[in-house]
Amino acid sequence: MIQRMPFDPVVTGFAHLSCAGSTDAEALALFHGERPSETPRPARDVIGSAISDPVFHIDLFKNEPDDPRTLAMIRAVVAKALDAAELTPDMLRESVTGCVVGTTIAQQFTDTTYYARLREDPDTGENAPVERFLNSNPAEMIAREYGLNGPVHTVSNACSSGADAVSIAALCLLSGQCERMIAVGADELHRTPVAGFHVLGVTSPFPCRPFDTARAGLNLGEGAGVVILETPECARKRGVIPEFALRGFGMSCDASHITAPDATGGGMKRAFRDAMTRTGLALGDIAFINAHGTGTVLNDQCETAAFAGLAEEAGIAVPPFLSTKRFTGHTLGAAGTLELIFTMLMLRDGFVPASPGCKTPDPALASTPLTEPLNLPAGTRFAASSSLAFGGTDTVLIAERLG
Numbered sequence: 001m002i003q004r005m006p007f008d009p010v011v012t013g014f015a016h017l018s019c020a021g022s023t024d025a026e027a028l029a030l031f032h033g034e035r036p037s038e039t040p041r042p043a044r045d046v047i048g049s050a051i052s053d054p055v056f057h058i059d060l061f062k063n064e065p066d067d068p069r070t071l072a073m074i075r076a077v078v079a080k081a082l083d084a085a086e087l088t089p090d091m092l093r094e095s096v097t098g099c100v101v102g103t104t105i106a107q108q109f110t111d112t113t114y115y116a117r118l119r120e121d122p123d124t125g126e127n128a129p130v131e132r133f134l135n136s137n138p139a140e141m142i143a144r145e146y147g148l149n150g151p152v153h154t155v156s157n158a159c160s161s162g163a164d165a166v167s168i169a170a171l172c173l174l175s176g177q178c179e180r181m182i183a184v185g186a187d188e189l190h191r192t193p194v195a196g197f198h199v200l201g202v203t204s205p206f207p208c209r210p211f212d213t214a215r216a217g218l219n220l221g222e223g224a225g226v227v228i229l230e231t232p233e234c235a236r237k238r239g240v241i242p243e244f245a246l247r248g249f250g251m252s253c254d255a256s257h258i259t260a261p262d263a264t265g266g267g268m269k270r271a272f273r274d275a276m277t278r279t280g281l282a283l284g285d286i287a288f289i290n291a292h293g294t295g296t297v298l299n300d301q302c303e304t305a306a307f308a309g310l311a312e313e314a315g316i317a318v319p320p321f322l323s324t325k326r327f328t329g330h331t332l333g334a335a336g337t338l339e340l341i342f343t344m345l346m347l348r349d350g351f352v353p354a355s356p357g358c359k360t361p362d363p364a365l366a367s368t369p370l371t372e373p374l375n376l377p378a379g380t381r382f383a384a385s386s387s388l389a390f391g392g393t394d395t396v397l398i399a400e401r402l403g
Contacts, residue, residue, distance in 0.1 A: 002250075002274045002277045002278060003277065003278070004277065004278060004279070004280045005174060005248065005278045005279075006174065007174075007231065007232055008232070008245040008246060008247050008400065009169075009170045009173045009174070009181075009229040009230065009231065009232075009245065009246045010229070010230055010231075010232055010235050010242035010244070010245045010246075010402075011227055011228065011229060011242055011243070011244040011245060011246060011344070011399075012084075012085040012086075012087075012228045012229075012230050012235055012240050012242050013081045013082065013083070013084035013085025013086070013087070013226075013227075013228040014081055014084065014225070014226060014227045014228065014341050014344070015077040015078075015080035015081035015084060015225070015226050016077065016223070016224070016225045016226075016337075016338055016341045016342075017058065017061060017073055017076060017077050017223050017224045017225075018056075018058065018221065018222070018223030018224075018225075018327075018328040018331060018334070018338055019037075019038040019056040019057075019058055019221055019223070019327065019328050019329060020037075020223075020324070020327040020328050020338075020342070022060075022061075024345055027327075027342065027345055028345060028349055028351075030327055031327075031342075031345075031346065031349070031351065031352075031353045032351065032353070033353070037207075037326060037327050037356065038056055038327075039054075039207060040054035040055050040056050040207055040219045040221075040329060041054055041055065041057065042054055042055075043055045043189070043191070043194045043220075046059075046189065047189045047190065047191060047194070048191065049191045049194050049195070050191075051191075051194055051195060051198050053194060053197075053198055053203040053204075053205070053219070053220070054204070054205065054206070054207070054219050055189055055194065055219055055220045055221060055222075055329060056189075056219060056220070056221030056222065056328055056329030056331075057189055057221075057222065058222055058223065061073065061076070068188075069188035069222075070103060070138065070186050070187060070188045070224075071138055071141060073186050073188065073222075073223070073224040074101065074138050074141070074142065074184055074186045074224055074226075075145075076224070077184070077186075077224045077225065077226045078142060078146075078182060078184065078226050080226070081182070081226035081227070081228050082182075082228070084228075085228040085240070086238075086240065087228070089146050089147065091238070092146050092147070092148060092180070093146075093147050093148075093149065095179045095180060095234060096149055096150045096177070096178040096179050096180070097146075097148050097149065097150045097178060097179065097180040097181070097182070098143075098148060098150025098151035098152060098153075098169075098172055098177065098178045098180070098181050098182070099139045099142045099143050099146075099148055099150075099151075099152055099153075099181065099182040099183075099184070100139055100151070100152075100153040100154070100155060100165045100168045100169045100172070100181060100182075100183055100184070101138040101139040101142065101153070101154050101155065101165060101184040101185070101186065102154075102155045102156075102157070102160075102161030102162040102163070102164055102165030102166075102183075102184065102185040102186075102333045102334075102336065102337065103138060103154065103155075103156060103161055103185070103186050103187055103332075103333035103334075104156055104158060104159075104161060104187055104193065104332045104333045105156065105192060105193070137154050138154060138184070138186065139152050139153055139154040139184070140152060140154070142182060142184070148182075150172070150177065150178035150179075150180070150181070151172045151177050151178055151181070153165075153168055155168060156333070157389055157391075157393055158332070158333075158389035158390040158391065158393065159292070159294075159330070159332055159333075159335055159336075159387065159388060159389040159390065160251075160336055160387040160388060160389035160393045160394070160395040161185060161332070161333035161336065161389070162184075162185020162186075162225065162331075162333050162334050162335055162336030162337035162338065162339075162340075162387070163185070163249075163335075163336025163337065163339075163340065163385070163387040163395040163396075163397055164251065164336065164387075164393075164395055165183045165184060165185055165336070165337060166183045166185075166227055166229070166246065166249065166336065166337060166340060166397055167249040167251055167395060167397070168183075169181035169182075169183035169227075169229050170229060170246055170249055173229060173230070173231050179230060179231050179233075179234040180228065180229070180230045180231075180234055181228075181229045181230075182226060182228060183226065183227045183228075183229055183337065184224065184225070184226050184337065185224065185225050185331075185333050185334040185335065185336055185337030185338065186223070186224035186225070186333060186334050186337075187222060187223070187224075187331055187332040187333040187334050188222045189220060189221070189222045193220060193332060194220055197218065197220060200259060201217075202217045202218055202294075202296045203217045203218060203219070203220070204216040204217035204218060204219055204295060207219065207326060207357060208294070208295035208325055208326055208329070208330075208357055209295055209326070209357040209358060209359070210291075210293035210294060210295040210299075210300065210323035210325060210326065210355060210357060210358060210369070211293065211295075211300050211304070211323065211355060211358045211361055211362060211365060211368070211369045212295075212357060212358040212359060212360055212361065212362060213360045213361065213362040213363070214359075214360065215295045215296075215297075215300070215357075215362070216295070217294075217295055217296050218294040218295050218296055218325070218329075218330045219295075219325075219329040219330065220329055220330055220331075220332070221325075221328045221329020221330055221331045222329075222331055222334070223328060223331040223334040223338055224334050224337075224338075225334055225337035225338040225340070225341050226337070227246075227337060227340065227341065229246060230242075241403075242402060243344075243348070243401065243402060243403070244344050244347070244399055244400065244401055244402060245399070245400045245402055246397065246398070246399065246400075247278075247279045247281070247382060247398045247399065247400040248275040248276065248277075248278035248279035248281070248396075248397075248398040249274075249275050249278065249395070249396065249397050249398065250270070250271040250272060250273065250274030250275030250276070250277075250278065250394075250395070250396045251271055251274070251393070251394070251395045251396075252267045252268075252270040252271040252274065252393075252394045253267060253391060253392050253393050253394070254266050254267030254270075254392035254394065255391060255392045256392045257392065258390060258391060259390050259391075260298050260392075261298055261299065261302040261388050261392055261394070262302060262392060263298055263301045263302050263305065264302075264305055264309075265301075265302050265303065265304075265305035265306025265307075265308075265309055265366075266306075267392050267393075267394040268302060268303060268306035268386060268388070268394040268396070269306045269309055269310055270394070271386070271394040271395055271396040272306065272310055272384070272386070272396045273310075274396075275384070275396040275397070275398050276398070278398075279382075279398050281382060281398070282314065283310055283311065283313075283314040283316060283319065284314060284316050284319075285381075285382050286319050286382050286383060286384050286398070287319070287320070287347070287352075287376055287380045287381075287382060287383050288319060288320040288321060288322070288346070288352050288370075288374065288376075288383050288384075289307065289319050289320070289321040289322075289383070289384045289385070289386060290321070290322060290323070290324060290339045290340075290342060290343045290346070290383065290384070290385040290386070291303050291307075291321045291322065291323050291369070291386050292323070292335070292339075292386050292387050292388045293321075293322070293323020293324075293325055293355070293369075294323075294325060294330050294388075295323070295325065295357070299388060300362065300365055301365065301366075302388065303321075303386060303388070304365040304366040304367040304368075305366040305367075306386075307319065307321060307366070307367045308366035308367040309366075311367070318367040318368075319384075320352065320369075320370050320374050321355070321367070321369050321370065322352060322353065322354065322355035322356075322369050322370045323355055323356075323357075323358075323369065324339060324342050324356065326355075326356035326357035327356060335387060336385065336387040336395060336397070339385045339387070340385045340397050340399060342385075343383045343384070343385045343397075343399050344383075344399050344401070346376075346383065347376070347380060347381070347383050347399060347401040348401065350375060350376045350378070350380065351373065351374070351375060351376065352370065352373065352374040352376065353370070353373050354369075354370045354371050354372050354373050354374075355369035355370050355371070358371065380401070381400050381401050381402075382398060382399070382400050382401075383398070383399055384396055384397065384398045384399070385397045385398075385399070
């Protein structure tokens with residue numbers, strides 16, 4: 001039975017990398033319209049795919065040829081997040097620290113060292129499967145490189161993987177397994193998911209337009225996000241005053257279809273209710289929702305129906321909501337973590353942009369996203385981020401700005 005959490009895990013640092021930028025200032029400038037959003041380019045031009053679907057590629061981020069791109073992005077953002085949290089490697093080893101990474105299948109396909117060796121010598125020896133696993137298990141990589149002594153998990157739950165990583169990190173803290181968790185969501189662009197989403201017929205030939213009447217599907221993207229979660233006592237002992245907390249999380253699975261969500265929003269509503277129960281808050285306390293918002297018909301139907309249904313149950317208007325995927329593309333395993341970070345940045349900034357790419361909201365949807373920017377009242381504390389995934393998975397994270 002879901003109950004109010006005994007304590008709220010605090011966020012002592014975070015970092016992000018996507019086509020929205022690699023710094024908080026770059027992301028906020030984009031949200032305010034002070035710099036243009038990236039224009040996706042044909043996949044064949046940036047990752048060697050035979051498919052021309054436009055994708056969001058981080059041109060400024062370079063990785064070495066023998067260093068898988070997802071792992072390189074994870075290393076970069078973890079280092080930045082630890083700096084933001086004022087944590088050194090020695091400090092990580094002095095207390096029980098774990099790591100959970102959410103990603104999809106791309107990392108398995110980019111273990112280029114293993115596959116090159118396999119082509120050269122099919123009989124690679126008895127250690128080859130172990131080496132391959134270690135090289136393609138990003139959480140294990142982080143644990144080895146930093147000498148972590150807490151729980152280590154890699155989550156591959158399609159498009160909710162990043163949000164699920166944050167949820168699992170919170171569960172590790174709440175269960176007393178550790179004092180600190182490094183929660184990561186990361187994925188690079190790869191030909192396999194590009195081809196897969198193309199075959200499903202849900203990719204857009206132009207920049208995505210979530211919730212818009214002229215939407216045509218999603219654009220894939222890449223990126224990585226890291227959130228450092230600690231118990232309040234752990235943060236207090238080292239003299240850190242956190243700015244944010246993970247106030248609640250909820251996960252459900254409607255299992256309605258192998259790739260499609262429940263269009264009535266039933267699973268998403270359950271995830272929201274569970275998240276709200278853990279917070280002890282009411283829906284009216286949520287200032288805004290950073291929706292999954294991929295720009296596919298079924299995603300838009302599912303989320304808008306869920307938001308409308310929850311609002312009707314609470315007897316209030318639908319909370320303001322938007323999608324930030326026009327800024328980043330759908331970054332798969334990174335999406336949930338990145339969008340939680342964007343949600344916290346908006347809470348800090350007191351500003352929520354109109355849902356980018358949505359010029360004419362689809363009147364057939366059950367609720368309407370933000371069409372004008374929203375200035376948050378001083379002291380606004382709570383906002384939510386939602387994620388959907390294949391298999392009918394639904395995840396909701398609720399952030400709180402402290403102080």
